[in-house]
Amino acid sequence: MTASSPPAARYSLAADEYLFVEVSEEMTLEAFFRALSITQRLRELALPGLIEICPANASYQVRYDPDRISAQTLIDTLETLDAEVAARQRNTLTTRVVEVPVLYDDPWTRETLMRFRDRHQDPSGTDLDYAAQINGLPDAEAFIAAHSGNPWFVSMVGFVAGLPFMYQMVPRERQLQVPKYLRPRTDTPKQTVGYGGCFSCIYSVRGAGGYQMFGITPMPIYDPSGQQPHIDDSMIFFRPGDIVLHRAIDRATYDRLDADAKAGRFQPRVAPFDFDLDAFSRDPDAVAEQVKEVLHAH
Amino acid sequence: MRIDVIKPGLATSIQDLGRQGYYHLGIPPSGGMDQRALRAANLLLGNPEGAAVLECALLGPELRFEHACCVAVCGAEMSPKVDARPQPLNTVFEVPAGATLSFDFVRAGARAYLAVAGGIDVPEALGSRSTYALGGLGGLGGRPLQAGDQLTTLTPAAPARVGRALPEPLIPRFAKAYRLRVVPGIYAHRLEAHSQERFYAETWTVASEADRVGYRLKGGSTLSFLEREPPFGAGNDPSNIVDACYPIGSIQVPSGSEPIILHRDAVSGGGYAMIGTVISADMDWVGQIQPHQSVRFEAVDLEQALAARREYQDTLAALRQIP
Numbered sequence: 374m375t376a377s378s379p380p381a382a383r384y385s386l387a388a389d390e391y392l393f394v395e396v397s398e399e400m401t402l403e404a405f406f407r408a409l410s411i412t413q414r415l416r417e418l419a420l421p422g423l424i425e426i427c428p429a430n431a432s433y434q435v436r437y438d439p440d441r442i443s444a445q446t447l448i449d450t451l452e453t454l455d456a457e458v459a460a461r462q463r464n465t466l467t468t469r470v471v472e473v474p475v476l477y478d479d480p481w482t483r484e485t486l487m488r489f490r491d492r493h494q495d496p497s498g499t500d501l502d503y504a505a506q507i508n509g510l511p512d513a514e515a516f517i518a519a520h521s522g523n524p525w526f527v528s529m530v531g532f533v534a535g536l537p538f539m540y541q542m543v544p545r546e547r548q549l550q551v552p553k554y555l556r557p558r559t560d561t562p563k564q565t566v567g568y569g570g571c572f573s574c575i576y577s578v579r580g581a582g583g584y585q586m587f588g589i590t591p592m593p594i595y596d597p598s599g600q601q602p603h604i605d606d607s608m609i610f611f612r613p614g615d616i617v618l619h620r621a622i623d624r625a626t627y628d629r630l631d632a633d634a635k636a637g638r639f640q641p642r643v644a645p646f647d648f649d650l651d652a653f654s655r656d657p658d659a660v661a662e663q664v665k666e667v668l669h670a671h
Numbered sequence: 672m673r674i675d676v677i678k679p680g681l682a683t684s685i686q687d688l689g690r691q692g693y694y695h696l697g698i699p700p701s702g703g704m705d706q707r708a709l710r711a712a713n714l715l716l717g718n719p720e721g722a723a724v725l726e727c728a729l730l731g732p733e734l735r736f737e738h739a740c741c742v743a744v745c746g747a748e749m750s751p752k753v754d755a756r757p758q759p760l761n762t763v764f765e766v767p768a769g770a771t772l773s774f775d776f777v778r779a780g781a782r783a784y785l786a787v788a789g790g791i792d793v794p795e796a797l798g799s800r801s802t803y804a805l806g807g808l809g810g811l812g813g814r815p816l817q818a819g820d821q822l823t824t825l826t827p828a829a830p831a832r833v834g835r836a837l838p839e840p841l842i843p844r845f846a847k848a849y850r851l852r853v854v855p856g857i858y859a860h861r862l863e864a865h866s867q868e869r870f871y872a873e874t875w876t877v878a879s880e881a882d883r884v885g886y887r888l889k890g891g892s893t894l895s896f897l898e899r900e901p902p903f904g905a906g907n908d909p910s911n912i913v914d915a916c917y918p919i920g921s922i923q924v925p926s927g928s929e930p931i932i933l934h935r936d937a938v939s940g941g942g943y944a945m946i947g948t949v950i951s952a953d954m955d956w957v958g959q960i961q962p963h964q965s966v967r968f969e970a971v972d973l974e975q976a977l978a979a980r981r982e983y984q985d986t987l988a989a990l991r992q993i994p
Contacts (some may be wrong), residue, residue: 385856388948389976391918393857398914400904427695429940430904434916436694439977440984529914530734531697534806538914548689552906553942563879570942571904572914577697578806597796597808608797608808609696664964 379407382455389439390424392447397431400540400571404431405528406466406650409613410458420450428613430528430538430572436645440664443486464650468614470524470668472642473517473575475619476627477501477588481562492556500585504551504568517621520587521591524664525573527615535577537608539617542664544657557583564590573619585643591630592641597636600637616646616664644671672789673737676820677771682882685810685822688721688798697939700919701801701809704883704935704958705782708746708982711841711990712786715743715763716831716951717842720991722790723800725737725816727783728882731774732816740824741788741831747780747847747980762836776975777974779845780959781881789827793961794946803936805884841989848874851932851953852979855970856919858912858944866894870930872920875966878929886957887929888966894927896944906942914942920949920957922968930958952979 383395396411397404397654405428412428417434422441427434428548490496495503502566505516525539532538543549553569558581561567565576567584588664594611596604604610622630633639644667654661686709689702703709703726713722723969725732731749743763744751751758752773758764765773774783793800793811802810811820859867869892876890896909909928917923917933923943924930932949934957949957950971960966971979 386854386948386973387857387918387945388854388920388950389973389980390951391921391946391948393916395915397902398905398913399902424691425694427939429915431913432915434918436783436918439980501709526883530695531916531918532914534697534803534808534939536697540904550904570914571908580805595806597806597813607693607696609693609698631851668748 379403379459386444387434392435392437392444393432394434394451395432400431401655402540402650405526405540407455407458408433409466410464411454414454415451416460418450427446427531428479428529429531432636466614466648468616468646468648468671470616470618470644470646470664472618472620472668473590473592473624474626474630475521475566475588475590476622476624479589479627480511481560482565482586482589483495485560485562486660488557488560492554492558501587504549504585504587505517507551508549516549521619521621522575523661525617525619527611527613527617530611530613530669533580534579535611535613536574537594537611537617539573541573541615542653542661551585553583554585559579561586562589564592564594566590580591591627591634592639593634599632601639602637602640603639615650618646618665618668637657642668642671644668650663672740672824674787674822674824675735675737676732676816676818677735678733679772679816679818679820680727681730682875683729684726684802684804685723685793686726686801687723688846689800689801690797690809691868693797694939698806699798699803699937699939700935701799701803701883702935703784704782705746705955707955707986707990708782708843710987711761712743712745712784714990715745715761715788715837716741716786716788717829718786718788718790718826722825724787724791725785726776727785729777729781731783733770733771733773735771736768737816739765739768741765741833742772743786745837747783747785748778749780750775751785755898756874759836761842763821763831763833765833769872777961781961782958784854785952787824788831789825791824792823792825793812793953799882812846826976833911835993838993841986841993845959848967849956849960850967850969850970852976853922853947853949853968854950854973854976855947857946858949859946861896861944862946863897866892867946870894871968871970873967875968877960877962877964877966881948881960881962881963883934885934885937886932886960888932889929894924896927903966910944914940916940917945918948920951920954922947922949928966934958950976950979952976952983
């Protein structure tokens with residue numbers, strides 16, 4: 374964020390228990406960062422009457438008890454926090470880089486996407502073929518190279534338990550974009566790597582979904598049974614601000630990692646990282662390179 | 672104390688008052704959809720107000736009790752029977768050892784709450800016994816009941832009193848048509864003005880997709896959104912937004928048709944514009960609406976929502992004072 378003042382956030386009351394705050398109508402990492410910073414400061418304040426604080430991609434939401442804190446007091450507090458956050462010179466975040474192995478064009482999502490072809494924009498090919506074509510890439514291989522070639526920023530966790538929404542860390546003109554299915558599917562394999570709008574995601578559980586399907590990861594990201602050593606008591610692996618690098622793997626590697634996961638010995642490759650938004654805004658490619666170096670040095 | 676599930680019913684799940692503090696990770700509160708009825712059933716038995724109960728949707732379960740146990744059923748008018756003999760609603764009665772508890776067809780409302788003395792005993796998951804089926808969390812194996820399941824109960828702190836009943840004024844009256852109060856907002860400004868007016872003027876019908884995640888509505892006019900250049904990352908449909916959090920009770924309108932009211936197992940976020948939020952005092956009623964019943968929405972402001980909230984709290988206070 375530069376010294377020029379950002380557009381004012383839009384506050385909207387969602388009945389008597391929720392406050393919805395839109396930082397920006399469009400997706401930008403600056404808007405995400407502002408929402409995350411405000412919600413982190415709000416959490417630190419630990420005001421009585423706050424029940425849930427939920428940062429999202431370019432907005433956030435607070436659930437509060439109106440018997441303990443009024444909507445107006447909450448809005449006043451958030452406006453103050455917003456001004457404080459905007460006035461800060463550096464926007465940094467101590468976070469981590471996580472490698473997510475992906476078997477692209479796997480048999481399970483392929484079977485699922487064929488079953489729901491009547492709900493797709495282009496029933497003649499696969500979701501990968503379609504995504505490559507509308508992004509002006511020669512083939513699915515090229516799309517996979519673009520998807521796994523640069524890091525992604527976890528800009529929201531939700532929809533269902535632990536599902537990360539990820540925003541690609543490249544200049545906007547190089548962002549991949551694909552529409553959602555014409556009508557949502559009633560089935561998506563667990564740990565499918567999906568794609569909708571400018572967001573990549575990993576479906577944490579089997580169920581309905583509208584994003585295009587590109588592959589599957591053997592890495593567990595949601596653990597209601599408490600069997601996975603890399604997931605804490607919250608049962609959820611990802612947090613907003615995490616940085617993800619997808620690594621394309623072959624079937625043999627997938628099978629080995631999947632067996633590890635089932636035996637409760639999967640350990641993702643993780644490295645600590647200090648993300649600097651200003652440095653990223655100046656030179657996104659340099660920061661992307663740093664992310665890769667940090668992970669590979671770890 | 673053991674209860675065998677002979678037939679599970681349509682969608683019977685273990686619920687308490689729900690879990691808070693995990694919505695930012697995509698885990699919704701869950702908990703009874705009609706919290707007032709859940710509390711009433713527990714209070715009648717002398718249970719803690721938020722003890723785990725069975726939420727029985729539309730078609731009740733059939734349960735065999737190994738030992739004698741006091742129970743109470745509140746919420747939907749789905750009369751309980753013990754070995755085929757009718758039992759009163761909103762009243763504590765005893766199920767003898769070896770007897771079978773079943774339910775009549777639902778006459779009004781959609782969800783009955785069966786509380787047992789002591790409360791149902793399953794391990795807490797993230798601080799609650801509530802079932803969140805989408806995430807396979809809580810309850811019994813993270814899913815609704817199945818035939819062959821066995822339930823156990825906690826030991827009651829004090830004996831329940833057979834015959835203790837809700838006083839008449841505290842028994843809810845279910846209607847054929849509902850009026851839900853909504854605070855308009857969030858992305859309502861993106862609708863054409865006439866669409867916004869019509870949304871509140873028309874009568875909607877609850878579709879068959881009406882469950883713990885959300886209630887879908889049909890029969891009203893398709894809503895028109897203002898034309899615009901889509902903001903980056905939102906998607907091309909004018910009803911799309913950059914994926915955001917969904918407040919529980921918020922009404923989203925994918926493609927402008929078939930509004931969806933999110934409830935306690937809500938998906939926590941997504942890319943559809945929300946045009947308002949049902950007030951907290953009316954959320955229990957949403958959970959009692961059956962498919963094909965009609966709904967009208969009434970726009971209210973925050974002051975009216977807070978006044979309704981105070982009335983709701985007065986009702987809860989009265990429930991806690993039942994002699």
